[in-house]
Every structure is written in C-alpha cells, then in structure tokens.
Amino acid sequence: MGVLAVYGVPSASTFIYYGLHNLQHRGQEGGGIITFDQKGEPHSYRGQGLLSEIFTNGELDHLPGEMGIGSVKYANASKGGLTNVEPLFFRHHSGDFAIAGEGNLVNARQVTEYLERHGSIFQTNTDSELVAHLIKKGNKEDRITTIVQALNMVEGGFTFVIMTKTRIYACRDKYGIKPLCIGKMAGGGYVVSSESCAFEIMGAEFIRDVQPGEIVTFDYHGMRSTVYSHFNRHRMCAMEYIYFARPDSDIDGCNVHAYRKEAGRRLYRECPVEADMVVGVPESSLSAAMGYAEESGIPYEMGLVKHKYVGRTFIEPVQSVRELGVKMKLSPVRSIVKGKRIVLVDDSIVRGTTSLKIVKLLREAGATEVHVRIASPMMRFTCHYGVDTSTPEELLCSHRTLEEARQVLGADSLGYLSPESTRDSCFGCADPCQACFTGENPTLLYDDMVEND
Numbered sequence: 135m136g137v138l139a140v141y142g143v144p145s146a147s148t149f150i151y152y153g154l155h156n157l158q159h160r161g162q163e164g165g166g167i168i169t170f171d172q173k174g175e176p177h178s179y180r181g182q183g184l185l186s187e188i189f190t191n192g193e194l195d196h197l198p199g200e201m202g203i204g205s206v207k208y209a210n211a212s213k214g215g216l217t218n219v220e221p222l223f224f225r226h227h228s229g230d231f232a233i234a235g236e237g238n239l240v241n242a243r244q245v246t247e248y249l250e251r252h253g254s255i256f257q258t259n260t261d262s263e264l265v266a267h268l269i270k271k272g273n274k275e276d277r278i279t280t281i282v283q284a285l286n287m288v289e290g291g292f293t294f295v296i297m298t299k300t301r302i303y304a305c306r307d308k309y310g311i312k313p314l315c316i317g318k319m320a321g322g323g324y325v326v327s328s329e330s331c332a333f334e335i336m337g338a339e340f341i342r343d344v345q346p347g348e349i350v351t352f353d354y355h356g357m358r359s360t361v362y363s364h365f366n367r368h369r370m371c372a373m374e375y376i377y378f379a380r381p382d383s384d385i386d387g388c389n390v391h392a393y394r395k396e397a398g399r400r401l402y403r404e405c406p407v408e409a410d411m412v413v414g415v416p417e418s419s420l421s422a423a424m425g426y427a428e429e430s431g432i433p434y435e436m437g438l439v440k441h442k443y444v445g446r447t448f449i450e451p452v453q454s455v456r457e458l459g460v461k462m463k464l465s466p467v468r469s470i471v472k473g474k475r476i477v478l479v480d481d482s483i484v485r486g487t488t489s490l491k492i493v494k495l496l497r498e499a500g501a502t503e504v505h506v507r508i509a510s511p512m513m514r515f516t517c518h519y520g521v522d523t524s525t526p527e528e529l530l531c532s533h534r535t536l537e538e539a540r541q542v543l544g545a546d547s548l549g550y551l552s553p554e555s556t557r558d559s560c561f562g563c564a565d566p567c568q569a570c571f572t573g574e575n576p577t578l579l580y581d582d583m584v585e586n587d
Contacts, residue, residue: 135220135236135520136160137314138332139203139295141302141352142323147177147197150204153325153332154185159380160236160328161208164188164219168232169202174299176230180219200323201302203295205234208522218258221297224266228275229298235262236328237292237312238520241580245287265294281305281349282362289577291371291519291567293344295326301353302326308363309576310346311371311519311567313385316357317341324352329383343386369576372556372566373521376510377418377481388561391421397509397551397559398425398479405549406430407505409475413437415492416464422509423479430477437471437496438464464492472500478545482510486530486542493544506545511553511571512536518579521570 136157140146150167165188166180177197181188185206205220221234239245239261246256246264254267265284272280281296281303291311296303304326306314317325317338325338333340344350347366351358370386371378381391401422412434414423427434441463476496483489493504512531526532531539540548553568560566569575 135208136206136328137234137236137293137295139297139302139304139326140323141201143319144200146200146202147194149336150202151185151189151194153327153336154204154206156332156335157206157328158185160378161206163207163209163214164216165206166219166221167197167202167204168221168223169197169199170297170299171199176223178223180216182216182219201297203232203234203297218260220260220262222258222260222262222266226270229277232297233262233266233294235265235292235294236520237290237307238518239264239288239290239292240518240577241289244580261292262294278351278360282360285362289580293328301351304344304350306344306346306348308347308366310368311576313370313374314344315340316344316350324357329379331380331383367576368563369565369567370563371519372568375560381421386563388563393559394421394509395425397556398422399429400555400559401507401509401551402426402429404552404555405507407477407547409477409505411435411437411474412477412479415480416440419479419481419509422481426477426479426507432477435470437467437476439467440464464495466495466499468499471496474501475503476501477505477507479507479509482513483508483530484513485528489543503546505547506543508550510551511556511568512550513570515570515573517570518575
C-alpha cells in the first residue's frame with residue numbers, strides 16, 4: 135500500500151489525487167481520500183480499482199478542505215474488498231478522526247483479542263482499524279498521548295497517517311521497516327508520503343524522512359516531532375529497494391535507482407556468465423540490468439517490452455490471475471533475441487510463475503541460451519511485514535536447492551545476489567531487513583511465541 139497526507143494546502147484533495155498517482159505502483163486494488171473542510175466536517179470517497187477508475191465523475195469537487203489523507207491498496211487475498219479500502223473514518227466523543235496505514239502488525243491477533251474482550255467490534259480486517267480502536271481506548275483526552283499509547287501496544291513494520299479536524303499525525307514503526315517521508319509545498323503547507331516520488335508532481339520539496347519510532351504532527355504550529363519509542367532501529371525492508379519503490383524515490387538517504395544499479399554490478403561480480411546481451415525484466419529490474427551490463431561489458435538490449443496498463447502480477451491475490459497477467463504483461467522482441475545468449479536480470483523471484491513464463495517466452499522467440507540472474511537473495515521465508523508471500527510452500531526457493539530452482543525455471547543457469555551484497559548495495563540503510571531471505575526477523579513474532587508455549 136501507499137499512504138499520503140497533505141496539510142495546509144488549498145484544494146488538498148486534488149494534490150492528494152495526483153500524489154497518489156505517483157504511488158499507484160504500490161497498489162492497484164483500491165484507493166480513497168478523506169478531507170476535513172474548514173468547518174471540521176469530513177468528506178470521503180473510496181473505490182476499487184485504479185485511481186483513474188475511481189475518481190471519474192468530479193468526486194474531487196466534493197472533497198473540500200486544506201487537509202486530507204489518501205491511500206492506494208494492493209491486492210491481498212485475506213484483506214480484499216471495498217470494506218478494507220482505506221482511509222477509514224471514525225467518530226468518537228474525543229473527536230472524529232481518519233486513518234490510513236501501510237505494512238503489517240505481527241501482534242495483530244493478540245491485540246484484536248484484547249480489544250474484543252473489552253467490547254470492540256471490528257468492521258474490517260485492517261491494521262488501521264485495530265490502531266483506531268487502541269486510540270479510542272486511550273486513557274487521555276489529548277490525541278497525541280492516545281496515539282503514543284496505541285503505537286506502543288503494536289509491533290511490526292508499519293506507517294500510519296492519522297487526521298483529526300485540525301491536525302495530521304505521521305507515524306513510523308520503531309524498526310524503520312516501512313518508509314515515510316516529509317515534503318514542503320511550494321506555496322506553504324506540508325505533504326507526507328510513502329515515497330518521495332510523489333513530491334515532484336505535487337510541487338513539493340523533500341525535507342526529511344520520518345524517523346523510526348517518531349510521530350510528526352502538522353498543525354497551525356507548523357511541524358513538530360514526538361518520539362514514541364526510544365528503542366529505534368534502521369531496518370528498512372530490503373524489498374523496498376529491490377522491488378516496491380519507484381527508481382526516482384530516495385528512501386532513508388539512498389536513491390532506489392542507484393541501489394539497484396549497484397546491486398546489478400555486484401550481481402555480475404558474484405555470478406558472471408558469457409553471453410551476447412543483457413535483458414532486464416521491465417520495469418523494476420531495468421536499473422539492475424544496466425548495472426550488470428556496465429560491470430560485465432555485455433551490451434544491454436531491450437529484449438522484452440512491457441504492455442502498458444497491466445498491473446503488477448506479483449501483487450495479484452489469485453495464482454490463476456497472476457499467470458494470465460504474465461502473458462498479457464510482456465512480449466519478447468523476437469528480432470533482437472533470436473539466436474542470442476541472453477542474461478535475463480530480474481529483481482526477485484517469489485513464486486517463480488513470472489520467471490518461468492519469461493524464460494519460456496524468450497526460448498520461443500529464438501534465444502539459444504537464457505541465463506537468469508536475480509538481483510536479490512533466494513526468498514526462502516514468509517514475510518511478516520507486508521510482502522504478501524502467503525505460505526512458505528508457495529515460494530520457489532523455500533524447499534529447493536539452487537539447481538532444483540533452475541530446473542523448475544528451465545534456465546541454462548541461475549544465480550542470486552548474496553545477502554551481504556544486498557546489504558552493501560544500500561548507501562543509506564546499513565542493515566536493511568532481509569527476513570524473507572535469511573529468516574532473521576527484526577521483531578518478535580508473537581504468533582510463533584503463542585504456538586510454542
């Protein structure tokens with residue numbers, strides 16, 4: 135998912151809409167915007183599909199105000215449907231508020247059971263609603279105190295933007311697993327976004343990242359910081375750099391394109407091969423393919439063309455839909471790849487569906503050899519922080535050796551980047567979370583603790 139908030143900007147909903155367009159890569163299942171007008175009245179609109187399919191009939195004209203929050207949602211098999219599209223709105227005697235979030239809480243089940251025992255009734259499957267109930271049960275009337283209390287009751291990798299009638303709060307998990315950054319609008323006011331790539335289209339200037347364990351408040355005082363946890367780490371999710379984020383985003387001081395290009399260089403050093411050309415899988419693998427080509431001296435060619443208007447197959451909730459999406463998504467350039475030995479560079483392999491189809495497409499187009507190189511380590515473990523990898527059994531490499539994985543893909547050779555090079559490619563985050571590769575989670579896993587008791 136992607137979240138975005140605007141404070142102190144006339145026609146805030148229009149800026150949110152365009153900013154969310156630059157976050158559309160983070161989710162295509164649904165989206166929404168909530169604003170508060172100058173009288174403190176809420177206005178909201180949500181829908182399923184792409185933003186261009188949701189806001190089609192002047193809905194933005196009915197979202198007045200100088201402050202608002204928005205969200206785009208990616209497909210999740212357990213949290214689908216319009217009910218789970220954010221932002222969510224809540225009425226409360228201490229003041230109405232709206233919330234949108236990204237990531238995953240690892241103690242959600244335990245906190246939900248606690249809240250239900252104390253009378254809470256849930257309408258969605260979202261972590262945002264869970265946090266909203268914690269905020270409403272806070273024992274203080276001032277909102278910042280109840281937010282601090284709520285965030286100290288949850289564990290995981292997350293960001294939340296919370297809006298009252300007069301303020302916006304930007305919150306980031308204490309481990310720094312999920313990204314969140316702040317920009318200043320040219321005409322005054324502030325914007326908060328999952329990625330800095332949203333700032334350009336909005337005319338905003340990047341100020342800084344929200345720090346791990348920090349809540350940044352935006353109101354008539356300007357911008358203020360509250361540290362809700364002094365146990366903070368910088369464990370940015372490696373998949374943000376590898377796959378999720380746009381190449382024009384800067385995350386925790388590291389440009390995503392620069393990271394991927396460096397990962398591609400290191401990938402050649404670790405997994406060299408003789409070939410005629412390097413082909414990247416559009417779009418998120420192109421930077422790594424460029425790095426591989428530069429380091430190896432093998433020419434980079436556009437051997438695959440991506441069809442526009444097709445969403446990301448990795449975040450489709452149903453396997454059959456993913457398989458159809460791969461066929462619609464890419465076409466080989468037959469006259470370029472025919473008779474050639476290809477180095478196919480991809481950013482990652484989760485289930486292997488896409489890679490298997492691409493190898494087959496290139497062979498059918500006449501490639502004599504297809505050597506697959508992955509600019510990340512073997513994904514062996516389920517992610518607990520928001521990457522929807524479902525069960526370990528679905529992962530290509532969870533129970534296979536490198537050679538067995540190569541055979542499944544039908545490639546002539548297969549090579550992965552090491553966890554060490556994945557870490558060292560990042561110039562901003564010294565110790566990114568690689569739990570899905572190494573199994574070393576930065577947080578406790580509460581469900582596992584309950585099962586082992």
